[in-house]
Amino acid sequence: MTALPTKSKTPEGVSINARNVNFKLERALATDWADNDAVLTAIFNAMSISFPSGEKNFIDSIRAYEKSITDEKLLKDIKGFYKQEGIHSREHRKYNKILCEQRGYNLEKLENIYLRRIEKGKKDPRVTNKMLLASTVAVEHFTASFGETFLEGRILKNIEGPIGNLWCWHALEELEHKSVAFDVYNEVGGNYKMRKTIMRISMVMLVKDFLTVAIKMLHHDKQLWKWRTFKSLTKLLFFKDGFLRLHAAAYKDFFREDFHPWDSDNRALLEYWQEKLAPVMAAA
Numbered sequence: 001m002t003a004l005p006t007k008s009k010t011p012e013g014v015s016i017n018a019r020n021v022n023f024k025l026e027r028a029l030a031t032d033w034a035d036n037d038a039v040l041t042a043i044f045n046a047m048s049i050s051f052p053s054g055e056k057n058f059i060d061s062i063r064a065y066e067k068s069i070t071d072e073k074l075l076k077d078i079k080g081f082y083k084q085e086g087i088h089s090r091e092h093r094k095y096n097k098i099l100c101e102q103r104g105y106n107l108e109k110l111e112n113i114y115l116r117r118i119e120k121g122k123k124d125p126r127v128t129n130k131m132l133l134a135s136t137v138a139v140e141h142f143t144a145s146f147g148e149t150f151l152e153g154r155i156l157k158n159i160e161g162p163i164g165n166l167w168c169w170h171a172l173e174e175l176e177h178k179s180v181a182f183d184v185y186n187e188v189g190g191n192y193k194m195r196k197t198i199m200r201i202s203m204v205m206l207v208k209d210f211l212t213v214a215i216k217m218l219h220h221d222k223q224l225w226k227w228r229t230f231k232s233l234t235k236l237l238f239f240k241d242g243f244l245r246l247h248a249a250a251y252k253d254f255f256r257e258d259f260h261p262w263d264s265d266n267r268a269l270l271e272y273w274q275e276k277l278a279p280v281m282a283a284a
Contacts, residue, residue: 007071007187009179009262014270016080016177018087019281021169025095028163030102035157038223039214039232043243044167045099046213049107050114051092054139055085057118061136062181064129065188074183081180084173091166105220110213117205130190134198136181137190138254139206141199141261144178145250147171148266151273154246165280172273179261192257199254207244 010016034040059082069075100107121127121135149155150171159168185195218224236243253259 007069008074008077008183009260010073010077010177010183011262011265011267014176014267016077016084016173016180018080018083019169019173020087021091021166021281023091023095023162023166025098025162025166026102028161029095029099033161033163037232038218038221038226039229039236040156040243042214042217042221042223043210043236045217046110046210048092048095048099049110049213050209052089052096053111053114053118055089055092057132058136058140058181059085061129061132062184065133065184068188069184071187074180074187077177077180078184081177084177088170088173091170095166103217103221105217110216113209113213117209130185130188130194131198133181133185133188134190134194135202137185137195138199138202140174140178140181141250141254142203142206142247143174144261145247147174147178148250148264148269149246151175151269154241155243165277168273168277169281172270172277175266175270182261196255199251203251 029045032038032041034044062078062081066075066078069078096107096111099105100110121132146155147170150159151168153159156164158164215224218229223229235241239245250264253263
């Protein structure tokens with residue numbers, strides 16, 4: 001019997017299943033755990049601060065259209081997306097609480113940098129649900145690109161230990177569900193013009209907010225005005241193997257009219273990390 005066509009473009013063999021994990025992070029978060037680099041550590045920690053509010057926003061943007069979806073496979077993908085993002089939020093809330101307790105950061109003030117941006121968008125009468133969904137599509141493309149380069153070992157030299165396991169787990173699941181928001185957007189009539197416009201806006205705002213939070217952390221830690229910090233930040237922003245330029249090709253790909261997240265077929269990478277992390281997931 002021939003399978004009916006589906007609106008979900010997630011490849012066969014890629015399952016979007018939530019893993020109920022629990023990472024012990026207390027020791028690592030008190031240190032510059034990311035390659036002993038204060039700037040990289042601050043960037044990763046700034047990303048973590050954004051995740052609980054950001055991932056709730058992603059879920060809300062898809063849920064606004066869930067009743068319009070009739071495709072069974074896409075609906076299954078959506079449910080998997082909700083569960084994965086829900087556990088990401090839970091684990092990063094724990095991460096953020098421990099981080100701020102260990103290092104003396106004001107969690108509420110840091111979270112509000114992201115929350116204000118989200119609430120401003122939701123309250124603006126010019127911003128439609130379709131635009132909010134397009135923003136989710138844009139940021140999910142960034143997290144998928146980040147996940148791929150991270151799991152390829154191109155961002156950090158050392159990704160061992162509980163905190164490395166947490167970021168590997170999160171990166172893995174971002175790759176597994178990387179096309180869900182995109183497929184929903186296409187299914188509910190999202191267009192190319194809005195997709196590319198919202199991507200430009202979303203990335204400017206995202207980078208601005210990440211850097212704002214990271215700089216506040218570096219200032220608190222008395223690391224901001226050190227020469228080592230300047231060198232690391234310059235590499236991060238401008239060097240070929242720096243954080244931003246590592247993702248330039250993926251960013252450019254997004255602007256093709258025929259683009260789809262699974263044009264980058266990284267199932268082999270997924271399978272490698274699913275196997276590598278299996279003992280960690282079982283013990284977590």
